Amino acid sequence: MTGHLSISRRKLIVGGLMVAFACSTRARSATSKATGPSTIGGFVRISQEGGISLVMPSVEMGQGVYTAEAALLAEELDVRLDQIAAIAAPPDASLYAQPLFKAQMTGGSTSIRGFWTPLRQAGAAARSMLVAAAAQAWGVHPDECSTKDGTVLHSSTGRVLRYGEVAELAATLPMSEHPKLKSPGDFRIIGKSQRRIDTPVKVNGSAVYGIDVAVDGMKTAAVVISPVDGGKVKSVDETDARKIPGVIDVLHIGDAVAVVGEHYWAARAGVEALNVDWDLGPNAKLTTASIRAEVAKAADEGTPLKALEHGDVEARLRSAAKRLTAEYELPFLAHATMEPINTTVHVRPDGCDIWVGTQTPVVAQKHAARITGLPVDKVTLHNHLIGGGFGRRLQADTIEQAVRFAKQVPYPLKIIWTREQDIRHDRFRPCYLDRLAAGLDEQGRPSVWTHRTTSGTVRRYFDEDGWPDGKLDKDAVDGAWDSPYAFPAIRVDWIRHDPPVKLNWWRGVGPTHNVFVVESFLDELAHTAGQDPITYRRSLLDANPRARAVLDKVADAAGWNMPSEPRTGRGVSLHQNFGTYAALVVEVAVAPSGEISLKKIVAAVDCGIQINPDIVRAQIEGGVLFGLSAALFNGITFDEGRVQQGNFNDYRQLRINETPPIEVHLLNSGERPGGLGEVGTVSAAPALGNAIFAATGVRIRRLPIDRKLLSKRESS
Amino acid sequence: MISLKINGRTYSVQAPDDMPLLWVLRDLLNLKGTKFGCGIAQCGACTVHVDGRPVRSCMLSAANVGSREVTTIEAIGQKESGRRIQQAWLDLEVVQCGYCQSGQIMSAAALVERNPSPDDAEIDAAMAGNICRCATYARIRAAIKSASRT
Ligand code: FES
Numbered sequence: 065m066t067g068h069l070s071i072s073r074r075k076l077i078v079g080g081l082m083v084a085f086a087c088s089t090r091a092r093s094a095t096s097k098a099t100g101p102s103t104i105g106g107f108v109r110i111s112q113e114g115g116i117s118l119v120m121p122s123v124e125m126g127q128g129v130y131t132a133e134a135a136l137l138a139e140e141l142d143v144r145l146d147q148i149a150a151i152a153a154p155p156d157a158s159l160y161a162q163p164l165f166k167a168q169m170t171g172g173s174t175s176i177r178g179f180w181t182p183l184r185q186a187g188a189a190a191r192s193m194l195v196a197a198a199a200q201a202w203g204v205h206p207d208e209c210s211t212k213d214g215t216v217l218h219s220s221t222g223r224v225l226r227y228g229e230v231a232e233l234a235a236t237l238p239m240s241e242h243p244k245l246k247s248p249g250d251f252r253i254i255g256k257s258q259r260r261i262d263t264p265v266k267v268n269g270s271a272v273y274g275i276d277v278a279v280d281g282m283k284t285a286a287v288v289i290s291p292v293d294g295g296k297v298k299s300v301d302e303t304d305a306r307k308i309p310g311v312i313d314v315l316h317i318g319d320a321v322a323v324v325g326e327h328y329w330a331a332r333a334g335v336e337a338l339n340v341d342w343d344l345g346p347n348a349k350l351t352t353a354s355i356r357a358e359v360a361k362a363a364d365e366g367t368p369l370k371a372l373e374h375g376d377v378e379a380r381l382r383s384a385a386k387r388l389t390a391e392y393e394l395p396f397l398a399h400a401t402m403e404p405i406n407t408t409v410h411v412r413p414d415g416c417d418i419w420v421g422t423q424t425p426v427v428a429q430k431h432a433a434r435i436t437g438l439p440v441d442k443v444t445l446h447n448h449l450i451g452g453g454f455g456r457r458l459q460a461d462t463i464e465q466a467v468r469f470a471k472q473v474p475y476p477l478k479i480i481w482t483r484e485q486d487i488r489h490d491r492f493r494p495c496y497l498d499r500l501a502a503g504l505d506e507q508g509r510p511s512v513w514t515h516r517t518t519s520g521t522v523r524r525y526f527d528e529d530g531w532p533d534g535k536l537d538k539d540a541v542d543g544a545w546d547s548p549y550a551f552p553a554i555r556v557d558w559i560r561h562d563p564p565v566k567l568n569w570w571r572g573v574g575p576t577h578n579v580f581v582v583e584s585f586l587d588e589l590a591h592t593a594g595q596d597p598i599t600y601r602r603s604l605l606d607a608n609p610r611a612r613a614v615l616d617k618v619a620d621a622a623g624w625n626m627p628s629e630p631r632t633g634r635g636v637s638l639h640q641n642f643g644t645y646a647a648l649v650v651e652v653a654v655a656p657s658g659e660i661s662l663k664k665i666v667a668a669v670d671c672g673i674q675i676n677p678d679i680v681r682a683q684i685e686g687g688v689l690f691g692l693s694a695a696l697f698n699g700i701t702f703d704e705g706r707v708q709q710g711n712f713n714d715y716r717q718l719r720i721n722e723t724p725p726i727e728v729h730l731l732n733s734g735e736r737p738g739g740l741g742e743v744g745t746v747s748a749a750p751a752l753g754n755a756i757f758a759a760t761g762v763r764i765r766r767l768p769i770d771r772k773l774l775s776k777r778e779s780s
Numbered sequence: 781m782i783s784l785k786i787n788g789r790t791y792s793v794q795a796p797d798d799m800p801l802l803w804v805l806r807d808l809l810n811l812k813g814t815k816f817g818c819g820i821a822q823c824g825a826c827t828v829h830v831d832g833r834p835v836r837s838c839m840l841s842a843a844n845v846g847s848r849e850v851t852t853i854e855a856i857g858q859k860e861s862g863r864r865i866q867q868a869w870l871d872l873e874v875v876q877c878g879y880c881q882s883g884q885i886m887s888a889a890a891l892v893e894r895n896p897s898p899d900d901a902e903i904d905a906a907m908a909g910n911i912c913r914c915a916t917y918a919r920i921r922a923a924i925k926s927a928s929r930t
Pocket residue numbers: 815816817818819820821822823824825826827836837838839
């Protein structure tokens with residue numbers, strides 16, 4: 065999901081045009097109702113009245129992707145962002161697959177990296193067809209025409225046609241094989257901080273998220289789910305529930321019961337009144353201690369799969385002037401998106417409609433088809449704005465549950481989970497155990513580095529046939545094998561141990577975990593060598609100018625060399641993931657009680673060409689705080705098979721009064737655009753841990769941070 | 781029957797005594813701008829004004845509202861303070877996923893209504909009950925200041 069992508073240019077061009085071609089025929093027939101819009105490619109729809117809709121292949125969940133993808137299309141189409149409406153793509157991988165996944169999926173900070181060329185090509189192809197149509201209408205050569213803000217101009221005669229006036233003709237013309245793209249110097253939208261197009265409706269309450277869907281005849285359900293994953297309903301006493309005014313139905317599936325009400329509150333009251341007897345299944349005794357013991361055992365005895373090895377690792381470890389080892393541990397994490405899980409489904413004999421916000425519409429559609437027995441093309445998925453994804457809505461388990469319930473009733477059914485269900489029945493970021501060893505030479509420089517991760521694989525939940533034993537899941541080592549540094553010898557490997565807990569990707573994916581480990585351990589090396597953490601890192605970056613540049617920038621902007629007060633400190637992190645380079649300095653103060661306060665955050669980021677610099681900044685600001693929040697507060701634990709956290713009181717989040725000033729500095733390398741949604745999150749925890757070390761001398765090797773380790777008495 | 785004064789209109793609804801105002805707004809009156817986030821007064825997504833004060837509607841039963849005036853996100857723009865906050869939210873591009881922002885804006889509008897130029901500490905105190913998982917906090921602070929200057 066990360067690192068240096070090498071999709072050939074040719075492939076991208078062909079892919080982009082194929083997408084556009086496929087669209088042109090199919091979308092045209094799909095939208096041929098009455099005076100429907102003319103469609104050019106799957107991405108551009110222009111009505112005769114002049115309305116311009118751009119179809120967004122990626123889902124908007126806060127990351128600003130509607131604005132950024134619209135910018136790519138609009139730049140080449142030559143329309144302003146305030147002239148267009150963005151609409152969510154329907155599930156159709158042949159048109160809207162993310163080129164980097166070859167699946168219609170929004171995640172892994174891939175949207176702009178994958179669509180950078182295809183969307184500009186689609187916009188340019190549409191523009192050239194509109195120009196050709198106008199030229200034909202005027203009987204002039206297309207080269208004599210220009211475009212501006214949704215119009216075609218023939219400057220020598222002063223004639224003007226709006227896109228809407230030529231769209232119908234344009235849609236019948238052949239699509240150019242090689243639409244000419246603007247050179248960056250001519251960009252009018254890309255690179256400027258355009259207003260976000262998704263936010264006006266979000267400040268007046270009119271934005272429609274999945275949870276807000278209202279369909280004629282719709283009923284609302286609340287559910288109760290087996291408290292232990294893998295448990296089953298043994299029996300249900302529904303007598304009291306059915307007596308509640310407004311309760312309509314009680315529905316069962318294997319591991320959950322739904323009470324349907326005229327409104328949510330009746331359904332909730334119905335659920336409270338249910339009496340369910342559970343067979344808790346094989347995980348009934350699961351505890352965090354038992355999970356950790358199994359992970360440690362796997363780390364001792366499992367078979368490592370090699371991700372990277374070069375240099376004579378063993379010999380260098382033996383001959384090192386100094387040797388360091390350390391063990392790091394990270395917890396399961398829930399996504400806790402602000403919008404709790406919800407799905408609305410209407411199953412009829414002839415079809416099924418789903419209203420939801422999902423990061424994987426095609427997968428959801430496929431599951432619904434399987435569960436209902438309907439052909440895939442009879443399942444219509446209406447994707448919505450998403451109130452936070454962070455990876456949660458990459459899996460369709462919740463949509464499957466809703467379809468299983470909804471197929472038992474004739475009416476449209478909306479299911480809303482409680483916050484407690486949203487957290488307890490999440491699919492979690494894996495827990496990890498990492499063991500590292502490094503050797504230092506006489507000058508304190510690292511002569512060898514080894515990093516072994518033990519964890520489950522997330523990939524098995526995304527590949528139809530699971531994930532075969534003995535095959536490396538690169539996600540588990542991303543950020544470890546491809547750190548910015550040059551080590552004379554390095555070995556990175558992974559031991560697979562799938563815990564009895566369902567897993568999912570979480571903002572930052574593999575790198576969120578590995579960069580914490582790498583950047584913390586590197587800090588340990590610098591300290592052992594008696595060197596400044598930034599100077600030390602810099603000495604390993606001779607061959608990596610982009611990484612060095614962000615590191616220098618952050619050191620300067622953060623006042624790295626300024627003296628600090630007692631029990632305050634600055635920590636740094638550096639990484640290169642998702643095609644972006646990021647350095648972060650976090651400044652903290654640690655009270656004698658062990659309480660941590662964040663003082664200041666400074667980031668320096670080189671993401672190549674910035675589509676919208678203000679959104680870049682916003683993603684870094686939010687992403688860093690998201691990562692800090694988890695490192696400070698979050699870990700999912702189990703007892704008696706049950707998740708012990710449930711709501712924002714015990715799975716607490718950073719609040720505004722705990723948020724320090726944040727500065728984001730952007731470097732203009734002009735390279736290909738990199739990803740951004742996860743970059744800040746990846747940077748956060750290691751910079752925080754290193755800052756705490758600087759403030760207290762206590763090394764944070766386990767998350768979330770245990771304040772007891774930081775209280776004055778224990779650390780002195 | 782419960783009678784409610786919401787956004788200047790009077791509504792009569794048939795609702796159970798313990799039904800929170802949040803669900804009456806969303807499910808009985810189709811005012812869906814007010815959001816469900818936690819249900820236990822921890823996140824502020826459901827914030828509305830009751831007689832001008834910010835209140836968590838997930839914990840206030842509609843039956844207990846009585847004759848007090850309820851204002852929701854759908855109507856806050858009709859007040860000068862609300863309009864200024866909404867504009868500042870757009871000008872500073874506060875919003876990401878947006879799901880928390882109805883509640884943020886309601887808390888912020890109530891703050892500037894009673895304190896036209898709050899400092900950082902006053903902003904933090906007034907806004908600490910509103911969680912944003914996209915963590916737009918730095919911009920929320922800046923936007924409140926910008927709204928109080930205009
Ligand atoms: S839903 Fe009311 S405070 Fe969270």
